[in-house]
Amino acid sequence: MLVALQGDQHITAWVAQKGPVFHCPNCKTQVILRKGALVAHNFAHKPPVTCSWASGETQAHLKAKLLLHDAFVAQGLSCSVEAEVLSGDGDRRADVLVWRPPGQLRIALEVQHTPLNFEQIDRRTRAYMSAGVPVVWLGLIKPEVLAGAEPLAGGLKITRYSVRPWEKWAHAYGMGELWFIDPVGGQFWRGVLHKHMIEVPSSSWYSSGGEEQSAGGYTRSSKRWRNLHVEGPYPPSAIGLKTFTRNTFSSRDFTVPGGRAAGFMVRAPKP
Ligand SMILES: [Zn+2]
Numbered sequence: 001m002l003v004a005l006q007g008d009q010h011i012t013a014w015v016a017q018k019g020p021v022f023h024c025p026n027c028k029t030q031v032i033l034r035k036g037a038l039v040a041h042n043f044a045h046k047p048p049v050t051c052s053w054a055s056g057e058t059q060a061h062l063k064a065k066l067l068l069h070d071a072f073v074a075q076g077l078s079c080s081v082e083a084e085v086l087s088g089d090g091d092r093r094a095d096v097l098v099w100r101p102p103g104q105l106r107i108a109l110e111v112q113h114t115p116l117n118f119e120q121i122d123r124r125t126r127a128y129m130s131a132g133v134p135v136v137w138l139g140l141i142k143p144e145v146l147a148g149a150e151p152l153a154g155g156l157k158i159t160r161y162s163v164r165p166w167e168k169w170a171h172a173y174g175m176g177e178l179w180f181i182d183p184v185g186g187q188f189w190r191g192v193l194h195k196h197m198i199e200v201p202s203s204s205w206y207s208s209g210g211e212e213q214s215a216g217g218y219t220r221s222s223k224r225w226r227n228l229h230v231e232g233p234y235p236p237s238a239i240g241l242k243t244f245t246r247n248t249f250s251s252r253d254f255t256v257p258g259g260r261a262a263g264f265m266v267r268a269p270k271p
Pocket residue numbers: 024025026027028029045051052053054
């Protein structure tokens with residue numbers, strides 16, 4: 001967690017100094033400020049942890065939030081991390097909220113690091129839409145995944161990528177793209193999912209009546225795997241925000257709501 005309460009004021013872990021008592025803005029229990037040399041400064045709950053805001057947060061997720069915050073602040077935009085957004089369908093807490101003052105459109109950035117099913121990501125996206133805050137869904141990519149990829153013009157190709165349901169959903173929501181953050185390298189990649197074809201080998205045999213039977217000998221697209229092409233890497237200074245209006249889209253597995261959506265774009269040529 002990057003933000004805690006000091007009294008009734010929100011304070012970020014990179015500004016906070018040890019000494020005062022800090023509380024979680026959600027469950028109101030006391031949290032500990034951790035300022036390590038090698039880790040992203042953060043607030044931690046004391047065990048036993050029951051607060052939903054404390055679950056499953058990793059250093060990669062914390063670093064990604066800081067990277068986004070710093071990238072957009074450097075571009076002159078207003079940013080707050082772990083910002084609560086009021087909506088009709090329950091409150092959402094955006095990883096990063098970006099806006100250009102005063103009072104202009106706010107855009108939520110969500111770095112997804114836990115599994116979400118189609119229904120959950122759909123519901124969260126609609127909650128943001130109903131609050132008038134379009135959301136950008138972003139993935140995390142590990143250095144070892146990048147290291148194992150094949151070079152491709154302008155980027156890399158990751159074959160047999162085990163695509164998660166939320167990634168399929170966010171790729172459709174993003175009109176055929178999904179951006180990834182490499183929190184270790186501090187860079188961004190524009191991802192496009194392609195079908196991964198599987199060869200079904202042909203085989204033949206004789207039935208009990210002596211007739212020759214055969215099967216296979218064709219290719220089909222894998223349900224589990226995709227080939228992920230990533231374009232980049234882009235430094236934080238090259239990433240811009242865009243909004244667009246999209247139509248409702250339905251596939252056999254899920255529906256993506258129509259309305260005002262947001263995404264990343266490349267704002268400067270790759271250096
Ligand atoms: Zn809490």
